[in-house]
Amino acid sequence: MEIQLDQVVTPFNLRHTLECGQVFRWKRLGGWLYGVVREKVIKIRQVGDRLQFQSFPERVDADCIRNYFRLDDDLPFILSEISKDEHIKKAIQHFYGLRITRQEPWECLISYICATYKNIPAIKEMIQNLCRQFGRKMTFDGYHFYTFPKPSALAEASLEDVRKCRLGFRARRVLETSQIIDNGELDLETLRQVDYEKVKLELVRLPGVGHKVADCILLFSLDRLQAFPVDIWMKKIILEFYPEFFNQSFIKTACKRRSITHHEYEKFSNFGKKYFGAYGGYAQEYLFHWKRLKQVV
DNA sequence: ACATCCCCTTAGCC
């Protein structure tokens, strides 16, 4: 199947979108990108302004793809809204077409609990282990894929088995959070309707979920495009490009410490929301990807 | 080689 994009009205860049670090389960295999979304393997590639895809074992329609990649977001408008200065403009220019994804809240929640204090390759490894251990196997094009484990599968697992997935101290947090979700104490899907601050309060009650993880879940799976997660990279970016928005002594203290205090988190995240506005999350992702790639090169 | 540091942070202690 195929989706015809109009790069003026619906700019999209599949590669940037999947490689910017917001998702952990996509793989490049033989010219295609393969991922698992809602129990189905998706095989997708972009040829110019055509988005070609197949799926297994059942067919997904174009709406599913549009939904996952947020193709209905008015990206030209969003990018014009966040184009506040030369730094963000440069990042946008570099990765034009990068979109925030609309992930499944459950998978997003567990993924970002795992993401605590880990680098991206290691996060991918942990999630892969979890899926291999607790998911269902699917074989497509000769490659093996696994569904993301259901809440019950993780809730019923032993701490030891979760630990075997190399989760370290995150194992207990994943297990306990899975039990809360499986019990129905918190219904993730209904959180889309609740307002931002209330959802955040609900999320941070889960073991392993602090403000940063909650903001990632809000941004990548609960449609809160104003959420502005601040990790160590975003801290570096703000200290480097936007120090004039804070008082000098605060910046000086923040520079001395690599990690982020709760106080710093609030100040930086609120800055992001205020400065970039309703689509701060998009600004965050463009800046994040730009900074990380620049660091590598 | 081989330490040592770093890691898209959280939670618990003081």
Added chain:
DNA sequence: AGGCTAAGGGGAT
């Protein structure tokens, strides 16, 4: 209240 520190283990340096 807010700052400090420990917490798997793999990959980078």
